[in-house]
Amino acid sequence: MSRQVFLDTETTGLSPENGDRVIEIGCVELVNRRYSGRNLHFYLNPERKSHEDAIKVHGLTDEFLADKPRFAAVVEELLEYVQGAEIIIHNATFDLGFLDEELKRLGRQPFTRHVAGVVDSLTMAREMFPGKSNSLDALCKRLEVDNSNRSLHGALLDAGLLAEVYIRMTRGQDSLVIDAADGGGAQNGEVALVEVDLASFSPPVIEPSALELEAHAAMLAELDKASGGKSRWKVLGD
Known part of the structure; x- marks a missing residue:
């Protein structure tokens, strides 16, 4: 079984080393490249004010976050959820930097110690589309993923968009045949892939x-x- 978790965070600012904190975590799970529906989402009280520029990006005010749980209250649920999964993050260095600082405050091991591995989809996109903009918005446009609801950044919304983008970026890696008759995955915008033994075919010789x-x-x-x-x-x- 292949289990992948697409993860995104929102934060109070840009520098975890200077005390900026995680305020939202969104995770979307795919099992064998199909949406499982078992997602994870938290809003968090960062115990500090967010920078004005950050609020303009995600729209999460200090007042909204004041009654939300602290990271320490959700850490066990988060680590249990990601345990053993392959994690896909867009610009992974940024999110991992914040998650590692949050874990460090609690005396826990870095995030990568709890998962099977981390894939940076931004690095993948730069290799596939060199010299082009590879932001999540740019990839959605290029790969025809509908992001019309993304007026503000949101961790769960962005994790879902990233899953769609990743599926389209990696289409064909596991199979040469697209199962267009499978209506279950298509309802979520996913194209299901099936493995075919090409050795069973006998092409004609002309x-x-x-x-x-x-x-x-x-x-x-x-x-x-x-x-x-x-x-x-x-x-x-x-």
């Missing part, structure tokens, strides 16, 4: 006609002449 063989020989002769008699196929044929 023999060339006499005219095609003659035309091919003439073309090879022209190429050989143009190369000064240095054609590689002649050497290999000998």
Whole structure:
């Protein structure tokens, strides 16, 4: 069974080293590349004020967060949920920096010690689309993922968008055939993939006609002449 968790956080600012804290965690689970419906979401009281620029991004005010649980109250549920899963994060260094600081305050091991591994989808996107913008919004547009509801950043919403983006970025890695008849996954915008043993197929062999063989020989002769008699196929044929 392949279990993946797409994770995103919102924070009070940009620097965990200077005391900024996590205020929202959103996780979306896929099992064998299908949505399980078993997601995880927390709003958290950071015990400090958020920077004004951060509030403009996520819209989570200090007043809204005042009665929410602290990280210490949800840490066990979070770590149990991610245990043994492959975690996919967009710009993983940022989120891991904050999660590790939160865990450090509680005397816990770094986040990566609790999971099977972490994949940075931003690194993947930069390799696939070099020289282009690879923000989550840009990838949604490029890969035709509907993000029309994303007026503000939200951890659970962004984790769900990232799952859609990742599915489309990695489509075809596990299979060459798309199961278009599977209506269950398609309702969530997911294209289901099925494995096919290609060894079971016997492709037909079409023999060339006499005219095609003659035309091919003439073309090879022209190429050989143009190369000064240095054609590689002649050497290999000998």
